[in-house]
Amino acid sequence: MSKTYYDPADLRKFGKITEWSEDIGNKFFDYYGKVFEEGALTAREKSLIALAVAHTEQCPYCIDAYTKDGLQRGVTKEEMMEAIHVGAAIKSGATLVHGVQMMNKVNKLDG
Amino acid sequence: MTKIKTQSLHKRESTLAQSKRQLEILSNGIFQNGELPTFKSKISETNQFPLKAKKLEILQINIGYMCNQVCEHCHVDAGPDRQEIMTKETMQQCLYVIKNTGAHTLDLTGGAPEMNPNFRWFIEEAAKAGIKDFIVRSNLTIIRANKKYYDLPEFFKKHNVHVVSSMPHWTRGKTDKQRGDGVFDKSIKALQELNAVGYGMPDSNLRLDLVYNPSGAFLPGDQASMEKDFKKALLEDFGIQFHNLFAITNLPISRFLDYLIASENYEDYMYALVEAYNPSAVANVMCTNTLSVSWEGYLFDCDFNQMLELPVSSKIKHISEYNEELLEGRNIVISQHCYGCTAGAGSSCQGTVA
Numbered sequence: 001m002s003k004t005y006y007d008p009a010d011l012r013k014f015g016k017i018t019e020w021s022e023d024i025g026n027k028f029f030d031y032y033g034k035v036f037e038e039g040a041l042t043a044r045e046k047s048l049i050a051l052a053v054a055h056t057e058q059c060p061y062c063i064d065a066y067t068k069d070g071l072q073r074g075v076t077k078e079e080m081m082e083a084i085h086v087g088a089a090i091k092s093g094a095t096l097v098h099g100v101q102m103m104n105k106v107n108k109l110d111g
Numbered sequence: 112m113t114k115i116k117t118q119s120l121h122k123r124e125s126t127l128a129q130s131k132r133q134l135e136i137l138s139n140g141i142f143q144n145g146e147l148p149t150f151k152s153k154i155s156e157t158n159q160f161p162l163k164a165k166k167l168e169i170l171q172i173n174i175g176y177m178c179n180q181v182c183e184h185c186h187v188d189a190g191p192d193r194q195e196i197m198t199k200e201t202m203q204q205c206l207y208v209i210k211n212t213g214a215h216t217l218d219l220t221g222g223a224p225e226m227n228p229n230f231r232w233f234i235e236e237a238a239k240a241g242i243k244d245f246i247v248r249s250n251l252t253i254i255r256a257n258k259k260y261y262d263l264p265e266f267f268k269k270h271n272v273h274v275v276s277s278m279p280h281w282t283r284g285k286t287d288k289q290r291g292d293g294v295f296d297k298s299i300k301a302l303q304e305l306n307a308v309g310y311g312m313p314d315s316n317l318r319l320d321l322v323y324n325p326s327g328a329f330l331p332g333d334q335a336s337m338e339k340d341f342k343k344a345l346l347e348d349f350g351i352q353f354h355n356l357f358a359i360t361n362l363p364i365s366r367f368l369d370y371l372i373a374s375e376n377y378e379d380y381m382y383a384l385v386e387a388y389n390p391s392a393v394a395n396v397m398c399t400n401t402l403s404v405s406w407e408g409y410l411f412d413c414d415f416n417q418m419l420e421l422p423v424s425s426k427i428k429h430i431s432e433y434n435e436e437l438l439e440g441r442n443i444v445i446s447q448h449c450y451g452c453t454a455g456a457g458s459s460c461q462g463t464v465a
Contacts, residue, residue: 072332074281
């Protein structure tokens, strides 16, 4: 057993999840592959979205994967950082917008 | 972050300057302990071993390792300190073959081929052979390196040379990181000068293609998408036009191998190449229709094998003994670097192959 929770080499083994549940595992990878195909959004745009979400989800495997994917697509480091700020803005905005709920509650209980 | 070196591996007396050491690295470790399959075993899975040379279509001649740049990824280990230059005598032997070959493409490379003192004479003579596609691989900055090269765009035009030039990115930072400070600005200027004489314009017969190879330890993206992005950015930012973009994978040899090892990316990169292995690319790898000639006139299956000093598997070893029929059908010499040409959509000096 590994002494750490995350091992970069585990990313290469992602496909092995099908070994213990082949049917739904394959369905997931088919879906995953389809999602990232060129569509109404370009594959490049999807890659940047994935990078931003990888950060908000704080998934180290996804961060490695979509940083490399972005580089392969010619995405610049400035574009990557801006994408992450979009994720960060939504994440912090999502936190702060709940402040309204707090304010509502305070006003109801102690207004 | 690595900083670009200003000397070749040879000048630095690096052990990686020796092809034997490079081949050892490519055969040991993860390929020796079975963690990854060797290229031979991989192509054997689809009964594609041994790879056989087909009819010759492209004659690629390396007329010297001297270059005005010291690019981080260079598989030739070229640079200003390299003195290996093809002599006029060897060029004459090449010309005899050029005039008699059935190949439709002549591809001159280096180093910076323009730095060979007999470059112009060779171009003038080779152009007379009337080969369909006559390529010169120009690094672009040579056109701005010295006033004796300023007229190269006109010279290329006069002989209807097909110019193929490296351009790793449409941004300054990524280009200069790989190819050296100031390379981007000089390359842009050179491209504008090539455009000015008609190269790369949409309806022009003066072909100008760009070569994209990744600036780091990752594989190239989709060639068509990259071409679209390059065209948009270069046109909008600099008014530059070109015909096609060739996306080429960096092969793990020479300076790129040195970079992979120094940056601790070697194993991950080899994994990426093996995982991206595409059996349908194998049938069209360039070594099956190309012959590479070294500055000394020796024959190799490709420019990469030339740098690894892996000669053709044939009793014909030198351009002076050239015999197209005897070379056809030879077994291609392979090692693990060949995974670079079979990853994804495949890779060759003419871009993707699958």
